[in-house]
Amino acid sequence: MNKKIEQLIHDIKENEHQLAGKTVTAGFDGFIDNIVKVIKNKTNDGNIYFENINEFGAYITQKSGAGFSLESEGIHTKIGGNMPIMSNAMGMLGVKVNCIGALSHPQFASLSSNCKLYSFTGPGTATAYEFSDGKMMIAQMDVLNNFGWQQIKDVIGVHTILHLFAEADAACMLNWSEIDASTDIWKGILQDIMPLCKNLGKMPLIFIDLSDFSKRSGDSVKEMIDMLKQFSRFTKIILSLNKNEAKMMAAVLHLENSSEDIAVQGKKILTALGVAYLLLHSSQEAILFAGENLYQEKSFFIVNPFISTGAGDNFNAGFLAAWLLQLQPPQCLLFANAVAALYMLTGKSPGIHGLAAALQGQQIQLNN
Numbered sequence: 001m002n003k004k005i006e007q008l009i010h011d012i013k014e015n016e017h018q019l020a021g022k023t024v025t026a027g028f029d030g031f032i033d034n035i036v037k038v039i040k041n042k043t044n045d046g047n048i049y050f051e052n053i054n055e056f057g058a059y060i061t062q063k064s065g066a067g068f069s070l071e072s073e074g075i076h077t078k079i080g081g082n083m084p085i086m087s088n089a090m091g092m093l094g095v096k097v098n099c100i101g102a103l104s105h106p107q108f109a110s111l112s113s114n115c116k117l118y119s120f121t122g123p124g125t126a127t128a129y130e131f132s133d134g135k136m137m138i139a140q141m142d143v144l145n146n147f148g149w150q151q152i153k154d155v156i157g158v159h160t161i162l163h164l165f166a167e168a169d170a171a172c173m174l175n176w177s178e179i180d181a182s183t184d185i186w187k188g189i190l191q192d193i194m195p196l197c198k199n200l201g202k203m204p205l206i207f208i209d210l211s212d213f214s215k216r217s218g219d220s221v222k223e224m225i226d227m228l229k230q231f232s233r234f235t236k237i238i239l240s241l242n243k244n245e246a247k248m249m250a251a252v253l254h255l256e257n258s259s260e261d262i263a264v265q266g267k268k269i270l271t272a273l274g275v276a277y278l279l280l281h282s283s284q285e286a287i288l289f290a291g292e293n294l295y296q297e298k299s300f301f302i303v304n305p306f307i308s309t310g311a312g313d314n315f316n317a318g319f320l321a322a323w324l325l326q327l328q329p330p331q332c333l334l335f336a337n338a339v340a341a342l343y344m345l346t347g348k349s350p351g352i353h354g355l356a357a358a359l360q361g362q363q364i365q366l367n368n
Contacts, residue, residue: 002366004297008334009359015325016352019094022324025164025204026087026172028152028185030102030123031139033080035309036072037130047073052133072129078310079107080126082174082209085310089317089339089349091115095324098164100156102144112349118164120155121147124178128309135309139178148181149188158192165193166202169324172316173206176224177213183220186227194234206231207320209240209312214248221252229274236276238323240316241269243282249273262287263294281315281340284367286333297333300341300364307347314349315340338364 038056041048050056079085087097091112099111103119111117126139153161165171173189176182197203208228213221231237241249243262250257250265253272257265262280270278270289278289281299288295305311318339322332341364342350350358358364 001362004330004334005359005366008331008338009356011325011327011331012335012352012356012359015327016094016356018325019321019352020096022094022321023096023098023168024087024090024170024172024320024324025098025100025168026083026090026174027100028102028173028182029081029083029144029175029179030105030108030119031080031084031126032105032107032123033078033309034125034127035075035078035130035307036127037075039071039073049073050131052131053136054133056129056131056136072127075130077107079110080128080309081123082211082313082316083172084108084111085313085349086172086174086209086317087115088112089314089343090321092349093317093321093339093352093355095321098168100152100161100164102147118156118160120152130308137309141178141180145180148184149192152185153188153192162193162196165189165204166197166200168204170205170207170320172208172320174209175211176208177211177216183223183227186224186231190227190230194231198234203235205236205238205323207238207240207316209316210245212245218252225252225273232274232276238277238279238320239273239275240279240281240312240319242312243280246280263296267294279316279319281312281336286315286319286337288329288333290329293329295329295333297330297337298367299337301367302341302344302364305344308344311340311344314343317349 037049039047040050083101087099088111091097091114097115099115100118102121102123103117104122122143124139124141124144126137129136249269255268266278266280266287266289280287283299285296285298315336319332319336322335338355338359342355342358
């Protein structure tokens with residue numbers, strides 16, 4: 001067995017009891033996801049699906065100028081949104097999670113018992129079209145987009161929100177890209193919550209995952225970047241980006257250079273944004289930038305993933321849980337990769353004992 005994996009198993013067993021003493025507050029989305037596959041052909045032996053996004057895209061391009069119809073096959077319905085999925089994954093690992101979001105739907109009763117819900121409206125809905133090389137998400141946001149910071153304060157109460165932030169080891173602000181009112185919510189937290197946390201001497205670490213911000217205007221992205229810098233004046237920030245989001249961020253910051261590898265580009269993004277930590281992840285590897293230090297670990301190889309939607313959220317949950325346990329940065333990356341891999345393999349966020357057992361039994365293997 002790989003020595004890094006042996007050390008990770010040891011660290012998990014030595015420190016797992018500490019997770020029950022950790023608390024995270026997370027917000028502010030909530031979706032119901034319908035996971036589907038797109039049918040290409042029907043045969044007597046069953047359905048044949050579009051294998052990958054390239055094949056599906058080529059088919060649609062060929063139909064340009066003419067109407068066409070396709071049929072999808074439902075795989076299952078599940079909780080969705082970055083916050084609920086990441087919160088559930090952290091809860092399954094043993095972390096106590098306060099969830100502030102669009103959670104007024106019975107489906108969210110399936111979240112880990114370690115998750116306490118603070119709902120301000122009903123969820124959005126999303127259809128996730130699954131392919132072997134990724135997914136396409138189409139969301140309907142009507143209800144969720146009607147709520148901003150004032151409405152959240154009116155429903156939940158500013159004193160409750162302050163308590164949830166001040167008493168947390170970490171606060172997760174997730175899915176800025178998908179929620180129209182995200183900027184308004186962030187401004188509200190900067191104005192109403194962070195100064196009071198500072199006065200109380202109780203300042204959580206902040207973990208941020210923006211999600212795909214390609215459809216956001218350049219001005220809104222620049223405003224978000226300015227707010228990142230404002231948050232950094234209060235506390236340390238971990239910013240998590242996938243490979244595509246890192247490229248988009250580099251372009252916004254005018255750092256894009258195709259000749260540079262991700263390590264060089266990541267360092268420039270970290271410096272330009274002024275956050276304490278930059279976490280980059282892809283299907284091949286995970287990288288953490290911390291000051292002048294760079295840590296890099298390979299992902300685990302999954303031949304036939306059961307699901308890919310939510311893998312990034314499980315990665316984030318694993319990383320933050322390991323970080324709160326104060327594991328060394330390489331171990332945090334391995335832990336995160338293992339949580340994501342086991343989720344992709346089984347379709348379920350692993351518990352801490354299941355994760356250790358899967359690593360011990362070599363149920364998942366590192367990429368070569």
